[in-house]
Amino acid sequence: xxxAATLTKAPxxxxxxxxxxxxxWKVTYDGPVATIAMDxxxxxxxxxxxxxxxxxxxxxxxxxxxxxxxRIRFEHPEVGSVVLTSAKENVFCAGANIKMLGVSSHGEKxxxxxxxxxxxxxxxxATDHSRVRFLCAVNGTAAGxxxxxxxxxxxxxxxxDNASAVxxxxxxLLAVLPGTGGLTRVVDKRMVRRDHADFFCTLTEGIRGSxxxxxxxxxxxVPRSKMAETxxxxxxxxxxxxxxxxxAKGVQLTELKRDISGDTISYSTVVAKIDRRTKSVEIxxxxxxxxxxxxxxxxxxxxxxxxxxxxxxELDDLILHLRTNEANIGLWIFKTxxxxxxxxxxxxxxxANKSDWLVREITLYLKRTLKRxxxxxxxxxxxxxxxxxxxxxxxxxxxxxxRSFMLNGTFKGDNxxxxxxxxxxxxxxxxxxxxxxxxxxxxxxxEKGAVDKLKGMIGKDLDAEAAEELGxxxxxxxxxxxxxxxxRKSTRLNSSHGYISYAVFCLK
Numbered sequence: 001x002x003x004a005a006t007l008t009k010a011p012x013x014x015x016x017x018x019x020x021x022x023x024x025w026k027v028t029y030d031g032p033v034a035t036i037a038m039d040x041x042x043x044x045x046x047x048x049x050x051x052x053x054x055x056x057x058x059x060x061x062x063x064x065x066x067x068x069x070x071r072i073r074f075e076h077p078e079v080g081s082v083v084l085t086s087a088k089e090n091v092f093c094a095g096a097n098i099k100m101l102g103v104s105s106h107g108e109k110x111x112x113x114x115x116x117x118x119x120x121x122x123x124x125x126a127t128d129h130s131r132v133r134f135l136c137a138v139n140g141t142a143a144g145x146x147x148x149x150x151x152x153x154x155x156x157x158x159x160x161d162n163a164s165a166v167x168x169x170x171x172x173l174l175a176v177l178p179g180t181g182g183l184t185r186v187v188d189k190r191m192v193r194r195d196h197a198d199f200f201c202t203l204t205e206g207i208r209g210s211x212x213x214x215x216x217x218x219x220x221x222v223p224r225s226k227m228a229e230t231x232x233x234x235x236x237x238x239x240x241x242x243x244x245x246x247x248a249k250g251v252q253l254t255e256l257k258r259d260i261s262g263d264t265i266s267y268s269t270v271v272a273k274i275d276r277r278t279k280s281v282e283i284x285x286x287x288x289x290x291x292x293x294x295x296x297x298x299x300x301x302x303x304x305x306x307x308x309x310x311x312x313x314e315l316d317d318l319i320l321h322l323r324t325n326e327a328n329i330g331l332w333i334f335k336t337x338x339x340x341x342x343x344x345x346x347x348x349x350x351x352a353n354k355s356d357w358l359v360r361e362i363t364l365y366l367k368r369t370l371k372r373x374x375x376x377x378x379x380x381x382x383x384x385x386x387x388x389x390x391x392x393x394x395x396x397x398x399x400x401x402x403r404s405f406m407l408n409g410t411f412k413g414d415n416x417x418x419x420x421x422x423x424x425x426x427x428x429x430x431x432x433x434x435x436x437x438x439x440x441x442x443x444x445x446x447e448k449g450a451v452d453k454l455k456g457m458i459g460k461d462l463d464a465e466a467a468e469e470l471g472x473x474x475x476x477x478x479x480x481x482x483x484x485x486x487x488r489k490s491t492r493l494n495s496s497h498g499y500i501s502y503a504v505f506c507l508k
Contacts, residue, residue: 013046013059015320016256017067024052024061026087027068032080032239032246033232034072036065039087050099054091057145058100059112059324066119073130073361075250080242081235082126084153085137090163092138093146096179107327110377115320116145117180118375120152122368127154129364133238137231138218143167143206148178150218151185155238157231160209160221167206192216244357251303251358256313265321267314269307272322280331281322285315285397287338287389292346296356299349308346308393312365319372334382334401340391340422344459347392347426354430366393367431373400374433381405383486384464384473387416392424396431398472399439405486406473408464420461421472428455444471 019027023044026037038061042051046060072079086092096116101109126132136153147166150156158164168182177183183201186192192200196215200207212218222230259266263274274281288307293299299306304313322329353359373380382401384390390398398404398421407419428451432438437445444450454470464476477485 013063013321013324015063015066015317015324016258017064018253018255019068019071022064022068024057025064025068027071029076029079032078032242033083033235034076034079034081035083035085036068037085037087038093045097045100047103049103050097052097052100054094055086055088055146056094056097056100058097059115062112062116062119066115066122069119069122069126071253073126073132074253074358077244077248077250077357078246079132080239080244081133081135083135083137083231083235084149085231086139088140091140092142092164093149094141095144095146095148098174108324111323113179114323114375114377118368118372120149120180121371123152125364125368130361131242131244133241135231135235135238137227138164138166139224139227140164141167141206144170144178144182145180147206148180148182148185151182151189155234156218156220157227157234158208158212158218158221159224159227161224162209165206165208166212166217167203168201169204169206171201172204186217190216248357249300251300251309253313254304256317258314258317265318267310267318269311270314270318272318274326274329276328278331279329280333281326281329282333282335283318284335284337285311285394287336287340287391287394288342288346289338291342292349294345294349294352296353296358299353299356299362300358306362308350308366309362311393312362312369316365316369316372319369319376322378323376330379332376332378332380334380334397335385336389336394336397337387338389340389340420340461343389343391343394344422344424347424350430351425363430370396370400370431371434373397381486382473384419384421384467386410386414386419388419390420391422392426393431395421395423395427396439399427399443404473404475405482406464406467406476407482408468408476408478411479411482419464421467422461423454423458425458428458447471 024038024040026039028035038055040052040055040057040061042053045052045058052058072082123134127134134153135155135157136150138150138156138158141164142150147168158166168178170176170178183197186197187194192215207215207217209221213221257267263276265272269286271284272281292307293302304310350359350363354363380401382398382404384398384404384406386407410418427440428438433442435442440451440454462470467473468476475485
C-alpha cells in the first residue's frame with residue numbers, strides 16, 4: 001500500500017518561497033530603506049523552452065517579487081521606502097519573456113498576467129495604505145512589462161545616458177496591448193496626455209531623456225555618474241515620511257503549512273476538496289476555535305498563528321494554487337463552519353486596533369486576498385447551511401459569490417444550528433473591491449438606502465427568509481428543494497465550464 005508521502009501530489013507551481021530560494025532577486029536593507037534588485041537567472045525559468053535574457057521574466061520571477069514585498073511589509077516595519085532597480089549593467093527589464101508566452105497555453109497566459117498585475121497592485125497598495133513608498137531606479141532600458149513594473153512605483157528615476165529609455169512596444173512588435181495595466185497606469189495614474197500616450201505606445205525604441213520627463217513618463221532623469229547618490233538621497237527623503245514604527249519587531253512569515261493528499265488540500269483554517277467528476281471544489285473556511293488575541297502585543301506574539309493572519313495567508317495560497325494548477329476545476333463552492341461569535345470578536349479586534357501597524361497590514365492582506373477571489377476566472381457559489389458561519393469577514397465570501405444558496409429551515413436528523421448570516425463592521429469598509437466600493441455597495445448599486453438599512457442589522461443573526469428579503473442571498477430553498485436546486489444549477493454551469501469561465505473572466 002502506498003504511504004501518505006506517495007499519495008501527496010506536488011503542485012505544478014508552488015507559490016511558497018523565501019529569500020534563501022530566490023533565483024532572480026537580491027534584497028538588501030539599510031535602516032529604513034530596502035532595495036530589491038532584479039538579477040534574473042537566464043536558465044531559471046519555471047519550465048523548459050526559453051531563456052530569461054535581459055531581465056525578462058516569467059511567473060517564477062514574479063512569485064519571488066511578491067514574496068519579497070510581503071516580507072518587507074510584515075517582517076520589516078522599520079522600512080519606509082523601497083528602491084526597485086536592476087543588478088545588471090545597462091538593462092533594467094525587458095518585460096515578460098516572449099518565448100515563455102509562446103509555449104504557454106491561453107489559461108497560463110491569463111493567470112500569469114493576472115498575478116503579475118496583482119503584484120503591481122500590491123506595490124501601489126503598500127504606497128497608498130502602508131506608507132511604504134516605492135522608488136524605481138531605471139538604470140537601463142525598461143521595455144514592456146519592465147516599464148509596467150516601474151509604473152507601479154510612486155516615483156520613477158531614469159538614468160540619462162542617451163541610451164536608456166522607457167517603452168511599451170507591444171503594439172508595434174506583437175500587435176497586442178500591454179497586458180498588466182501599462183496604458184491604464186500611463187494615462188490614469190501618471191496623467192500622461194492621451195495624444196502623447198497614443199504616440200508613445202507605437203514606438204519600439206521608446207522615449208528617453210528630457211522628453212520622458214516632459215511627457216510625465218518618468219519623474220526625473222539623472223546622469224549615470226550621480227545615479228547611486230541621488231537614489232540614496234531620494235529614498236531617505238521618502239522613508240522619513242512614513243508612519244511605520246522604527247523600533248517595532250516584525251512578524252516572520254514562516255513556511256506556510258499545507259498538505260495535498262489526493263484531491264484534498266488542507267491548511268489550518270481552510271480545507272478544499274476537489275470533485276473531478278463535476279469539475280468543482282468545495283472550499284470550507286473555518287472560524288477560530290477560541291477568541292483571538294485582542295491587544296497589539298498579543299497579536300504580535302501570535303504572529304502568523306493569529307487567526308485573521310492565518311486565514312489571509314492560507315486562502316491566498318489556495319486561490320493561487322487552484323487558479324494555476326487546477327485549470328479544469330470551473331466551480332468554486334465556498335462553505336464555512338464554526339462559531340459566529342468568535343468571528344465577530346475577531347472583526348472587533350481588527351477594528352479596535354486598526355491604528356496599529358501590524359493590524360493594518362493584516363487587514364490590508366485580507367483585502368487583497370478577497371480581491372483575488374473577485375477577479376478569479378471561475379464560477380463561484382456560496383452555500384449557507386446548518387452550522388455555517390458566514391459572519392463579518394467570512395460573510396465577504398458570500399458577497400463575492402456569483403450565486404448563493406441559503407437553507408431555509410433544517411434537515412431532519414441534523415442537530416446543528418440553523419443557517420444564519422451575521423453582519424459586522426467588516427462588511428462596511430475595510431475590504432473594498434477593485435472599484436473602491438464594498439461588496440455590499442456594489443451589490444446594491446442604484447438602490448438608495450439599502451446599505452444604510454443593512455448597517456442597522458449589524459450583530460443580528462439573519463435567517464434564510466430575512467437574508468433573502470434583504471438581498472444578501474440569491475436563493476433560499478427549503479429541505480425538500482435544497483438538493484435539487486443546488487445540484488441542478490451546479491451541473492448546468494459545469495457542463496459549459498469553458499464558456500462560463502471565459503465569460504466570468506471578461507466581466508471581472
